[in-house]
Amino acid sequence: MTELRSVAITGVGMVTPLGNDVRSTWKAILGGESGVREISGFDASGFPTRIAAEVRGLRAEEAIEDRKSLKYATPFSLFALAAAEEAVQDAGVRPTPATAERWGLVSGSGMMTVEFDFLQRFQREFAADGEIDVARLGAEGERFISSPEFARHRAVAGQALLHKRYDIRGYSANLHTACASGGQALGLAMRVVRSGQADYVLAGGYDTMINPIGFAGFCLLGAISTDNDRPASASRPFDRTRNGFVVGEGAGFMVLEDWQRARERGAKIYAELAGEGNSLSSYRITDSPPSGDGPMQAIRGALADAGETVDAIDYINAHGTSTPMNDLSETNAIKEVFGNRAHALAVSSTKSQIGHLIAAAGAVEGIFCALAIKHSTAPMTANLRTPDPECDLDYVSEGCRPMQIDVAMSNSFGFGGSNSCLVFRSPQRAETRGR
Amino acid sequence: MQGVVITGFGCLTASGADVAGTWVAVLSGESGIREAATWDSSGWPHQLAGEIKDYRPRELVSDRKLLKFITRQDVIGLNAVSQAVAHSRIIEHRDGLADPTSFNDRTGVFVGSPATKYRYQHDYLSPLANAAGDSREFGVRAMEDVHPMWLLRALPNNVLAYVGIQYGFKGANANVTAHGISGSQAIAEACRYLRDGAIDQAIVVGYDSASELEALPYYASVGLLSSRGLRPFDRNRDGTVLGEGAGALVLETRDAADRRGAKIYGEVLGSSVVAEAEGVLSVREDGEGVSRAIRLALEDSGKSPDEIGMISAHANGTRVSDAAEARAFTEIFGAATIPVTGFKWSLGHTVAASGAIESILALLCLADGRAPGIPTLEELSPDCRGANVSAAEQKPRSSVGLVVSRAFAGLNSCIVLSSNA
Numbered sequence: 102m103t104e105l106r107s108v109a110i111t112g113v114g115m116v117t118p119l120g121n122d123v124r125s126t127w128k129a130i131l132g133g134e135s136g137v138r139e140i141s142g143f144d145a146s147g148f149p150t151r152i153a154a155e156v157r158g159l160r161a162e163e164a165i166e167d168r169k170s171l172k173y174a175t176p177f178s179l180f181a182l183a184a185a186e187e188a189v190q191d192a193g194v195r196p197t198p199a200t201a202e203r204w205g206l207v208s209g210s211g212m213m214t215v216e217f218d219f220l221q222r223f224q225r226e227f228a229a230d231g232e233i234d235v236a237r238l239g240a241e242g243e244r245f246i247s248s249p250e251f252a253r254h255r256a257v258a259g260q261a262l263l264h265k266r267y268d269i270r271g272y273s274a275n276l277h278t279a280c281a282s283g284g285q286a287l288g289l290a291m292r293v294v295r296s297g298q299a300d301y302v303l304a305g306g307y308d309t310m311i312n313p314i315g316f317a318g319f320c321l322l323g324a325i326s327t328d329n330d331r332p333a334s335a336s337r338p339f340d341r342t343r344n345g346f347v348v349g350e351g352a353g354f355m356v357l358e359d360w361q362r363a364r365e366r367g368a369k370i371y372a373e374l375a376g377e378g379n380s381l382s383s384y385r386i387t388d389s390p391p392s393g394d395g396p397m398q399a400i401r402g403a404l405a406d407a408g409e410t411v412d413a414i415d416y417i418n419a420h421g422t423s424t425p426m427n428d429l430s431e432t433n434a435i436k437e438v439f440g441n442r443a444h445a446l447a448v449s450s451t452k453s454q455i456g457h458l459i460a461a462a463g464a465v466e467g468i469f470c471a472l473a474i475k476h477s478t479a480p481m482t483a484n485l486r487t488p489d490p491e492c493d494l495d496y497v498s499e500g501c502r503p504m505q506i507d508v509a510m511s512n513s514f515g516f517g518g519s520n521s522c523l524v525f526r527s528p529q530r531a532e533t534r535g536r
Numbered sequence: 537m538q539g540v541v542i543t544g545f546g547c548l549t550a551s552g553a554d555v556a557g558t559w560v561a562v563l564s565g566e567s568g569i570r571e572a573a574t575w576d577s578s579g580w581p582h583q584l585a586g587e588i589k590d591y592r593p594r595e596l597v598s599d600r601k602l603l604k605f606i607t608r609q610d611v612i613g614l615n616a617v618s619q620a621v622a623h624s625r626i627i628e629h630r631d632g633l634a635d636p637t638s639f640n641d642r643t644g645v646f647v648g649s650p651a652t653k654y655r656y657q658h659d660y661l662s663p664l665a666n667a668a669g670d671s672r673e674f675g676v677r678a679m680e681d682v683h684p685m686w687l688l689r690a691l692p693n694n695v696l697a698y699v700g701i702q703y704g705f706k707g708a709n710a711n712v713t714a715h716g717i718s719g720s721q722a723i724a725e726a727c728r729y730l731r732d733g734a735i736d737q738a739i740v741v742g743y744d745s746a747s748e749l750e751a752l753p754y755y756a757s758v759g760l761l762s763s764r765g766l767r768p769f770d771r772n773r774d775g776t777v778l779g780e781g782a783g784a785l786v787l788e789t790r791d792a793a794d795r796r797g798a799k800i801y802g803e804v805l806g807s808s809v810v811a812e813a814e815g816v817l818s819v820r821e822d823g824e825g826v827s828r829a830i831r832l833a834l835e836d837s838g839k840s841p842d843e844i845g846m847i848s849a850h851a852n853g854t855r856v857s858d859a860a861e862a863r864a865f866t867e868i869f870g871a872a873t874i875p876v877t878g879f880k881w882s883l884g885h886t887v888a889a890s891g892a893i894e895s896i897l898a899l900l901c902l903a904d905g906r907a908p909g910i911p912t913l914e915e916l917s918p919d920c921r922g923a924n925v926s927a928a929e930q931k932p933r934s935s936v937g938l939v940v941s942r943a944f945a946g947l948n949s950c951i952v953l954s955s956n957a
Contacts, residue, residue, distance in 0.1 A: 147675020173816055202828070206811065210713070212652050212692050220657050224664040231662035233749070239580035242753025251758050252816035256651035256692075256713045261816040261945035273811045273947055274721065277651060277692045277713045285710060292728060313671075314660055317678040318687030379708040379734070381645060383700035386605070386688050398641050398706055402734065516688070517697035519709055 107531060108294045109363040110371040112192025112356035113468045114184040114305075117455050118154035118349050122187055127472055129454070130480050131501050135333035136455050137347050143217070143313050148320050152332040153311050154349035154456030159183060170262050172249045177211050178259035180352035180461070181307035185263055188303065192356035193368065196268045196301075205272035205299035206263055207290035208354075209282025209460045211308030213315045214254050220314065259307060272299045277460060280420070282306050283353065284463025284513030284521030288377030291523075294357050301362075305354030306464035319348055324387065324424060336457075337484035338421035338450035339428050339492040346422040349456025353464035355471075360531070371471040372509075373531040376407025376524035383518055388426040393434025396420075396512065399520035400438045403510065407524035408534075411439045413508045414446060414524075416479045418466045419496075420512040421450020422457055431512060432492045447504065449497040453483035463513035463521055470509040470525045477505050540727045541957075543737075543798040544626070544786035545896045546619020548596070548612055549883045550586035550779050554619055558883070558893075559900050563929070565911040567882045569765065569777050575749055582756040582763050585747035586779025586884020588612060599702065605685055606694050609650060609780070613695035613743025613889075614702070616782035624786035626737065627703065629796045636704075644707035644735040646726035647696045648718030648742030650888040654750035656690040659683065699739055707735040713888070716850070716943035717809065718742055719783060720891025720951050724807035726787050736792040742892030743782035746885060751778055758817060760854055766881045767912040768851035769858050769920040776852040779884020783893030800957040802899045805936065806837025812946030819856050823864035825948040826850075826940060830868050833938065833950035841869050845934030846907050848898040849923065850942045851878025852885050857942060859919040866922030875930035876923045877907045891941040895951055898939045902955035907932050 115122065118136025119129035129136070136154040145151040161179040164186045165171060174182065189195050196204040224231075226245060227238045252258055260275045272293055276286050283306025290304030310316060319325045326345040328335035336347040355374075363370055380402060382388075382395025389395040404410065420431055428450075436443045451469050458465055473479055478501050485498035507530045513521045526534075545555060550568025552558030561568065569586045577583035593603055596615040603611070621627060626643075630636045663677035683689070691697070693711040700706065708729045712721045719742025726738040755761050755778060762775035793800055810832065812818075812825035819825075834841065849861050865876065879894050880886075886893060901907045907930040916925065924930075939951040 144671035145675065147672040147677075147679070149679065201813070202810070212690070214652055215654060215657055220660065221664060223657075224661050228658075228661040228665060231665035233658065233661065235575050235577075235749070236579060238749070238753060239577065239583070242750070243581065243757045246754050246757050248758055248817070251754050254654075254754075255715065255816055255944050257715050257943065257945035257947070258816050260714070260947075264811045264813040264945060265815050268813050270811055270813050272809050273714070273945070274710075274712065274725070274809065275714045275945075276710055277649065278696065278709070278711045279691060279693060289710065289725070289728075292732065296728075296732075313674060313678075314657060315687075317660070317675070317682065318690070320679060321682055321684045322687050323684070379710075379729075380641070381696075381700040381706045381709050383640075383704055383706050385701075386691070386694075386697055395706060402708075406734070515693070517691055517693040517711075518700055519693065519696065519711070 105295050107360035108291045108374045109358045109360045110355050110374055110471050111358045111363050111368040112188040113471060114187025114191060115353040115465050115468055116156055116159055116180045116184045117351040117465055118156055119455050121159045133483055137332040137335055142311055150320050150325050150327050151329045152335055154347055155311055156351050170266060173252050174262055175253050177307050177309040178262055181259045182262060184352035185303055185354040188354040188356050201268050201270040203271055203300040204269040205293050205302040206269045207274045207286045207302055207304045209276045209286040209306035210259050211460045212277060213310055214256055217312050217314055219250060278519035279515035279517050280459055280462055281513045281515030281519040281521045282460035284523055285379060287464060287467050287523055288379055288521055290357050291374045291377055294359055300359050302357045303354060304357050306461040307352035308458060308460035309350035310348055310459055311350050334484040336423045336453050338423040338453050338482055339489060339496050340485045341487040341489035343423045346424055347456040349458040351458050352461050353468050370528045372474045373526040375526040376403045378402025378406060378522040380520045381518050382520060387516055389430040389514055391429055391433060393430050393437050396431055396434035396514055396520050397437045399522040400434060403522035403524045409508055409524060411442045414510050415506045416473055416509045417446055417448045418470050418511040419448050419450045420514045421452055428492055432494055443494060447479040447497050447502060448494045449480050449482040451480050467511050467523055470511045473509055474506045474525060474527045478503055538731050539790040540730050540787050540804045541790050541793050541800045542785055542802045543788050543793050543800055544620045544624025546616045546623055547783040547893050547896055548615050549781040549893060550588060551882045555896060562879060562882050562908045569884050572747060582752050582761045584777045586777060587747055588780045605688055607689055609743055609745040610694045612780060613741050613782045614698060616784040617699050617739060617741050620784035620786050626786060640704050641706050642736040643705040644726060644729055644738040645696050645699045645705055645709045646722040646738055646740045647711045648722035648888045648892055649692050649711050649713050650744040651692040651713035653748055655748050659686055695741060695743055714943055714947055716887050717891055717941045717947045717949040718888035720941040720949040721809055723804060723895060723951055724809060727804050727807060730787060730789050737788040740787055741782060741784040742889040744886050744888040745780040746887040747778035747780055762853060765912055766853040768853050768878050768881055768910055769917055769923050769925045770913050771915045771917040773853045773858060776854055776885045779886045781883055781886040781889045781893055783889055783896050803954045803956060805952040805954055806833050807951050808832035808836060809949045814946045816944055819860060821856055821860055823860035825946060826861050826864035827867045829948040829950040833952050837952040839936060839952060843934060843936055844874055844938055846901055846932035846937040847874055847876045848894050848939045849876050849878045850940045852880055862920040862922035873924045875907045875932055876925045878910060881910050881912045895939045895953060898937050899953055899955055902932055902935050902937050905931055
């Protein structure tokens, strides 16, 4: 058996509510800005929640000159194309005819593929009174939909666009475990490079639920904050007054690469993606239990997979959704795994500023971990003003904290109980261990 | 590296309510394809579907309270899992352990999911009609009329979640939403985590109700459906037929299976997933993706082409895909006449479920030494000569077989199975 390879992060790209690239997003994170506003993408005035963290001013057409592909792109596929473009350019490497089959693509994608305007047209055409006229659908349905529309509605539409745009011909995976999708995608991608199934993987997540149907779903569930009058502080993870998450949208992609190849071509390496823990809470659809059971298996698994102990972790980018149960369960999972070390860790939730990017969350937050290592800075948890006696870790609430970060961890826990935990190692530590 | 063995399986298809029923139907040339009956499809230009017969959700899942939170495709998926789990007897083993914590933590769940469905959006038609174009009114109506649990019912990972909750499994998991290769890739990813040592056993399931109301006209609009029947590799084939179903397997490392003295039905030797990178709906006519998937899967399993005794082809009945597959078989196997069969002519194309269901049926072919004929095949198409298919039953030449699956986005997957215990 060949020795397992280390996995380098050599390119990063993102589209977030705080900026349409890595540089502007990170600057806004450091500046303590909030991406949460009154919803502008559609008329949310009839909904109990009217705020969200929306992507603003993205002109994907400028990054993606391929007009034909754009015809096949949903809004969240555009986020993916823009973020992937930045990641590939940043890495300074892209598939060639000689390497295309050694490139893979792994992404976590959103669940809302049918566009609202299509549903509206469908309703007017086939369900004028709200009930579907089945005979009419049978007679007219084949002419009702266009070929690009049919293509856009496929769950693999974004995956197909990315494969085609970059001519990635090797391994492929399209995953969906709700809010854990992005984290699980990075973890799977790491294993693919590690085992030698691919030399390079474009890996990430992309999503939007900020449309009338997706947003209605969250409103109906009562899972999101209704602080319409104070959007900037609506997402306040670990705060005693937290009352739900804020829906965000966007995409994050990384280029993952066999460490040795990256070194040989002189690539800049942000960090090593060093370990993955992947578990299932098997408790309730929307929550992990207060004890932290489920998430803690993922955290332990990630540490073991990375060959690190609890003493090595400097910073945790928490799932930290700002729902009452998640933040309690996650805090208790960290305490259970880290024991006495739990209070010595810097733990923060960047969702306090960018909201919850659902299937993209784990990918964007994984990039934040890589940036935290590179820039020796732990992002903050914004809006944490009223301490919760049950959430008593060091949440970096005073502002971004300059600190050396050798090993960082990113948590993502999804509706449905899937949990992902990733470990990121600084290049220096990776090289020292390698010797 | 750990070998991965198969210790249980179960399925629910248009042709049978379980593995035995489906297998008998396929062997005896019976098809589950009919005119769609879950709605009145009379007069529809494309009305064929492989629907589950006598769909009674209360009999298909043990926890009836669950029916409020899941949809038809989830019910089908969970039913297949319960069959596979019962077949494997792992719960009896687990419940005999003094402390089952580690067993549960090291049991994974890997799912091939159809992701979203058009029918989920139908709950919003009434608010849309009542709002009459007023966007504010739509929000108000939606909050009043739509079920509070709507989003949870629509989750693409419901089967994954409820398999976990029902059995208490807490290990590594993935929910693959890759259209027609989802079921195969769920097997492949489970093997990855088993081989990596992250888990000791895994539940794998692929499920779908691909033949939903809106799917028929929309798939037909891009020329993919037949109105006459699914006739793989036939000169007059003119499209596929969508279907419903689920297939589930219990996979374990050989060590774990041996430790508990499990009955072993076969082995997953290797797998592959590759992309053709031609766009959402395009398929390469030269079969390059299929042949590369087969080559990589053979490499992964350490097998050479002459050791392969049978191929379960994707065989979806479309002009381009069947011909491309046949070309790939010629390229890999040359003039060697390896028996090729397929199952969609009987079950319909169950899309996200197909790779899992067809892997189970392929295992039975290898174990029983019988590759069923394809009765809808009347005359082999000249552009499919590379596929050694027959209307009559054939005999696999060894206990090792390939399962080929294909999907939108130009995705191709190949699983290598052996019926050796």
